[in-house]
Amino acid sequence: MAKITVSIIKADVGGLPGHVLVPEELIKVAEDNLTEKKESGDIIDFRVFNAGDDLDLIMTHRHGVDSEKIHRIAWETFELAAEKAKELKLYGAGQDLLADAFSGNVRGMGPGVAEMEFTERKAEPVLAFLMDKTEPGAFNLPIFKMFADPFNTAGLVIDPSLHSGFVFEIWDIYESKRVFMSTPEEMYDILALIGGKSRFVIKRVFPKEGGKLPADEPVAAISTEKLYLIAGEYVGKDDPVAIVRAQSGLPAVGEVLEAFAFPHLVSGWMRGSHNGPLMPVPFRYSQCTRFDGPPRVIGAGFQLADGKLIGPVDLFDDPAYDYTRQKAVEIADYMRRHGPFEPHRLPSEDMEYTTLPKVMEKLKNRFEDI
Numbered sequence: 001m002a003k004i005t006v007s008i009i010k011a012d013v014g015g016l017p018g019h020v021l022v023p024e025e026l027i028k029v030a031e032d033n034l035t036e037k038k039e040s041g042d043i044i045d046f047r048v049f050n051a052g053d054d055l056d057l058i059m060t061h062r063h064g065v066d067s068e069k070i071h072r073i074a075w076e077t078f079e080l081a082a083e084k085a086k087e088l089k090l091y092g093a094g095q096d097l098l099a100d101a102f103s104g105n106v107r108g109m110g111p112g113v114a115e116m117e118f119t120e121r122k123a124e125p126v127l128a129f130l131m132d133k134t135e136p137g138a139f140n141l142p143i144f145k146m147f148a149d150p151f152n153t154a155g156l157v158i159d160p161s162l163h164s165g166f167v168f169e170i171w172d173i174y175e176s177k178r179v180f181m182s183t184p185e186e187m188y189d190i191l192a193l194i195g196g197k198s199r200f201v202i203k204r205v206f207p208k209e210g211g212k213l214p215a216d217e218p219v220a221a222i223s224t225e226k227l228y229l230i231a232g233e234y235v236g237k238d239d240p241v242a243i244v245r246a247q248s249g250l251p252a253v254g255e256v257l258e259a260f261a262f263p264h265l266v267s268g269w270m271r272g273s274h275n276g277p278l279m280p281v282p283f284r285y286s287q288c289t290r291f292d293g294p295p296r297v298i299g300a301g302f303q304l305a306d307g308k309l310i311g312p313v314d315l316f317d318d319p320a321y322d323y324t325r326q327k328a329v330e331i332a333d334y335m336r337r338h339g340p341f342e343p344h345r346l347p348s349e350d351m352e353y354t355t356l357p358k359v360m361e362k363l364k365n366r367f368e369d370i
């Protein structure tokens with residue numbers, strides 16, 4: 001049997017109200033279009049979600065990653081949703097569709113993409129994580145914890161099939177370069193890079209050679225599009241998505257989810273220019289209201305059955321995450337009290353809106369030597 005590909009392709013094509021959420025009307029447009037593609041056999045299965053104001057398409061198929069066919073389906077779905085958004089006069093209708101026409105691949109055209117191709121195992125748990133009001137580097141900490149931190153993932157210590165560690169593919173998104181590094185051997189060097197999460201982002205994780213799983217088939221993939229780097233100016237958020245496989249030689253579902261129990265600080269809140277805690281929420285709370293946030297993540301759990309998606313399970317709909325959410329709210333409040341001061345506000349080079357050049361220009365003749 002050919003390998004299966006899971007693709008998550010997402011875009012913000014309009015919000016209700018402002019940047020709060022994707023309304024039902026748009027979800028329906030996307031579901032109707034993907035139902036047709038499923039019936040025509042182009043894709044095996046799909047689910048449509050919203051992470052705040054982002055429309056997330058999860059699709060399974062056998063066309064591999066970067067498939068023109070699949071990317072075109074996503075692009076057309078976003079175009080149809082954007083048309084609906086314009087009709088409803090939603091906010092920011094079509095904002096992430098940066099190109100006028102599809103040209104073979106959605107990468108660099110605005111939407112974010114996480115996809116991976118692999119051999120479906122006898123039982124294949126696949127988890128999708130969809131974030132809003134944050135940046136691709138927001139995944140660095142939880143992905144590192146899942147696959148490399150023995151205080152998070154007990155299996156790294158006690159399961160012989162995880163004990164040899166994993167390989168991380170890390171991208172320098174400023175220089176467009178990548179490096180493959182191994183844990184546990186290079187753990188400190190990896191952290192030296194990925195701790196700088198606005199520049200170095202984990203793109204994929206692979207098993208090591210000689211283990212239970214093929215070393216060339218990813219076990220996690222993260223979207224790394226940075227819209228402001230693509231467009232050269234701020235045009236919208238780069239809210240990221242990720243796919244993580246679990247169990248039997250990989251972190252257990254609970255070890256994967258445990259990595260989100262700490263609401264770490266990420267950037268991208270309000271105007272893409274503030275730091276705030278990442279709050280794991282159930283689907284029904286996937287709407288960003290307080291100061292357009294705080295940044296949040298939903299988790300959808302599936303089993304694959306020959307590419308069919310069985311599920312979803314709403315992974316953070318669990319009182320065991322109430323404490324994390326409560327902590328996130330406390331941190332949100334603490335950060336908010338800083339108002340325009342760093343580190344709530346991002347340093348000016350990381351801000352997606354800034355008046356600083358204009359302020360400096362206005363004051364240039366008033367600055368004196370000291």
Ligand code: F6R
Nearest residue numbers: 019133237268269270271272292
């Ligand atoms: C968008 C976001 C929001 C906006 C803010 C200002 O995803 O994070 O915080 O940046 O609402 O939006 P505009 O400039 O469109 O009025």
Ligand code: MG
Nearest residue numbers: 012015019053
């Ligand atoms: Mg928006």
Ligand code: MG
Nearest residue numbers: 053054133239
């Ligand atoms: Mg968004």
